[in-house]
Amino acid sequence: MASGEDPFGCLKLSSQECLISQDRRTVCPKCQLSRKYFCYTCYVLVAELEGKVPKVKLPFKVDIIKHPKEVDGKSTAAHAAILAPDDVTIYTYPIIPEFSDPSKVVIVFPGLNALSLEDLSKKQRGLPKSQDKPQNIKKPQATSKETKDGSTENGREEQQKETVKKESEDVQEPPLKRQRTEGQQSTPFERVIFIDSTWNQTHRIFNDERLKGLQCVILKDHVTHFWRHQRNKPDTFLATVEAIYYFLREYHDIFEGVTYDGRFDNLLYFFSFMFQIVQKSKQEKGRLKEEKDP
Numbered sequence: 001m002a003s004g005e006d007p008f009g010c011l012k013l014s015s016q017e018c019l020i021s022q023d024r025r026t027v028c029p030k031c032q033l034s035r036k037y038f039c040y041t042c043y044v045l046v047a048e049l050e051g052k053v054p055k056v057k058l059p060f061k062v063d064i065i066k067h068p069k070e071v072d073g074k075s076t077a078a079h080a081a082i083l084a085p086d087d088v089t090i091y092t093y094p095i096i097p098e099f100s101d102p103s104k105v106v107i108v109f110p111g112l113n114a115l116s117l118e119d120l121s122k123k124q125r126g127l128p129k130s131q132d133k134p135q136n137i138k139k140p141q142a143t144s145k146e147t148k149d150g151s152t153e154n155g156r157e158e159q160q161k162e163t164v165k166k167e168s169e170d171v172q173e174p175p176l177k178r179q180r181t182e183g184q185q186s187t188p189f190e191r192v193i194f195i196d197s198t199w200n201q202t203h204r205i206f207n208d209e210r211l212k213g214l215q216c217v218i219l220k221d222h223v224t225h226f227w228r229h230q231r232n233k234p235d236t237f238l239a240t241v242e243a244i245y246y247f248l249r250e251y252h253d254i255f256e257g258v259t260y261d262g263r264f265d266n267l268l269y270f271f272s273f274m275f276q277i278v279q280k281s282k283q284e285k286g287r288l289k290e291e292k293d294p
Helices: 077-083 117-125 200-207 241-254 265-292
Strands: 061-066 088-092 103-110 192-197 213-217
Touching: 061 077, 077 088, 077 241, 077 265, 117 213, 117 241, 192 200, 192 241, 241 265
Parallel strands: 061 088, 061 192, 103 192, 103 213
Antiparallel strands: none
C-alpha cells in the first residue's frame, strides 16, 4: 500500500470526530479501569462516547470464541461486540455457546470439506459446487483460507440434522431480513462462529468435540490491514473484525440480492481509525529517523 493511501476511503463510515476529540483516558463505567475509547474486557464505551458511536445491525448472530491466551487489548473482537451489541457475543474458551439447531450454524475455518459462501448457496439450491465446473455454470473467483488476529475458522462436514420448531409464527424478523426482493435467497444459517486467536492456537478450539459436525465456511482472499500482522503468515490472515466484515460483505452479495449500500461498513469504525493512528505514528518515526540520519 502506498504511503498515505487510505484503504478505507471507499467505505461509508460515520464521522470519527468524537474519537479524534477524545484526547485523554478515562475509566470504564463497569470495571473502573483506565480506558480511552472503550473497554476491551467489558465491551462497553467510555461514558464520553456513549451515544456518539454508530451501531450496526447484523442479519444473523455472531459468536466469537476467544482463546484464553489472546490478549484482550490487542484483539479486534471487542470492536464487533461494541459496534453490534445486539448480535455479537464473545466467549472465552473453554466456554462455548450451546446451539439448539447445529444445522443452522456455520464456523469460519478452513477445515475438511469447508465451503465458500457461494458453494454453500449452490448446495442449498441443489446446484454443483464451483470446482465441478459444469459448462453452464460461471466459474467464480477462487476462495481460500482466511484468518483473523491470528486466524479465522472453518470445520468439518458431519452435519447434524436436528430441527427446531419456532415457538411463534408471528415472531418479528430483523429489519434486514424483512427486506425481501425477488433476487434474495433464504439463508441456510442463523449463527456464525469465528475463532479469535493466532493461527497456531486456533486448532485447539476448532477440534473441540462441541464444535464437531458444524459446516465449515471459508472466505475469499482479502488482504489484511491489521497493524499486528502475524509473523511468517500471508497477508490474507485477517483480524477478527475484518473477517466478520468480509463475511458479511460476501453474504450480502450472495444472499441479499440487492446492491450493497454500506450497511456493514461501520463494523470497521474503530479498526479504520486505529489503522490511521498507527500509520501516522510510523510516518512520524520515519520522518524523525530521516532528520537524524540524513
